[in-house]
Amino acid sequence: MTTHDATRDHAPDASSETPPAAGRGGPSRGQADEMPRPAEWDAATYHRVAIPHVDWGQPVLARLPLDGTETVLDAGCGSGRLTAELLDRLPRGHVIAVDRSAAMLAEAERHLAPRYGDRVSFVRADLDQERLDGLQADHIFSTATFHWIGDHGRLFRALHDVLRPGGRLVAQCGGGPNIARLRTRIATLVEAEPSVGGLAGWPGPWTFATPEETAERLAAAGFTGIETGLIAAPAGFPDAARYREFIATVVLGEHLARISSEAGRDDLLGYLTAKAATDDPPFTLDYWRLNINARRPLI
Numbered sequence: 001m002t003t004h005d006a007t008r009d010h011a012p013d014a015s016s017e018t019p020p021a022a023g024r025g026g027p028s029r030g031q032a033d034e035m036p037r038p039a040e041w042d043a044a045t046y047h048r049v050a051i052p053h054v055d056w057g058q059p060v061l062a063r064l065p066l067d068g069t070e071t072v073l074d075a076g077c078g079s080g081r082l083t084a085e086l087l088d089r090l091p092r093g094h095v096i097a098v099d100r101s102a103a104m105l106a107e108a109e110r111h112l113a114p115r116y117g118d119r120v121s122f123v124r125a126d127l128d129q130e131r132l133d134g135l136q137a138d139h140i141f142s143t144a145t146f147h148w149i150g151d152h153g154r155l156f157r158a159l160h161d162v163l164r165p166g167g168r169l170v171a172q173c174g175g176g177p178n179i180a181r182l183r184t185r186i187a188t189l190v191e192a193e194p195s196v197g198g199l200a201g202w203p204g205p206w207t208f209a210t211p212e213e214t215a216e217r218l219a220a221a222g223f224t225g226i227e228t229g230l231i232a233a234p235a236g237f238p239d240a241a242r243y244r245e246f247i248a249t250v251v252l253g254e255h256l257a258r259i260s261s262e263a264g265r266d267d268l269l270g271y272l273t274a275k276a277a278t279d280d281p282p283f284t285l286d287y288w289r290l291n292i293n294a295r296r297p298l299i
């Protein structure tokens with residue numbers, strides 16, 4: 001097992017410079033009057049609560065044909081739950097677990113290194129920078145990550161360069177109308193409530209692309225055998241506390257990092273949780289997942 005940090009000269013990092021936000025398991029924050037840096041994840045809580053992500057990821061993993069000897073790059077490995085399942089399918093292979101978040105990589109390493117040893121390496125890199133420092137893989141697997149990345153054309157060019165000829169990209173991320181109800185509620189609150197003013201005029205951290213846009217971008221990056229499609233994947237939570245913890249940890253880290261007061265962050269989470277009580281069924285996130293299959297041509 002090796003750890004390599006490819007972010008040092010080109011990716012900002014909040015994790016080592018900002019303390020955790022007080023009183024809550026949410027993200028740490030950048031300086032109030034600077035451009036906010038990417039919020040750091042509460043990786044241990046993510047590992048515990050991101051159960052929908054594991055359920056969504058299993059069929060994605062099943063789409064990747066493997067003989068067990070390949071090297072597969074997990075793009076945005078997070079805390080490593082699905083990386084472990086990938087490793088289980090590669091008894092004589094290797095996984096390069098890539099993530100921008102130091103906290104997520106540390107959590108992944110904590111779970112994976114004792115069990116998989118040298119079969120997994122950890123690389124801290126920003127997939128949005130078109131510089132993956134000479135990494136090479138037979139295939140790329142990715143779940144719940146691409147929608148956090150702004151420039152999908154650049155992302156797909158970087159991933160194409162990483163793949164060996166004939167290698168597959170098998171991925172899933174949020175797309176299309178993903179969490180549209182939640183996004184509308186946030187917009188409504190931001191308009192009405194100045195205490196969440198750190199969000200005013202901000203388009204949000206996500207790129208929820210359509211299947212058509214994604215197919216075009218993949219083709220422009222040089223991929224072939226392209227298949228893209230959207231599926232509804234609503235996720236329900238048993239009660240208000242678990243809904244709130246989930247959105248705070250998994251969905252709204254970047255939002256919360258932009259709100260300068262604890263009261264403002266509470267307003268946002270309280271408002272969204274109260275609204276979610278009126279969902280049918282209650283406390284449901286209207287997730288939509290964008291599936292991606294593509295291949296780097298042999299020549």
Ligand SMILES: C[S@@+](CC[C@H](N)C(=O)[O-])C[C@H]1O[C@@H](n2cnc3c(N)ncnc32)[C@H](O)[C@@H]1O
Nearest residue numbers: 053076077078100101126127128143144145148
């Ligand atoms: C919702 S988590 C998904 C983690 C895991 N794949 C799963 O399905 O549970 C998204 C991950 O993408 C990572 N990420 C977001 N933007 C990234 C970027 N530009 N470069 C590398 N990783 C990124 C985050 O740090 C986070 O670990």
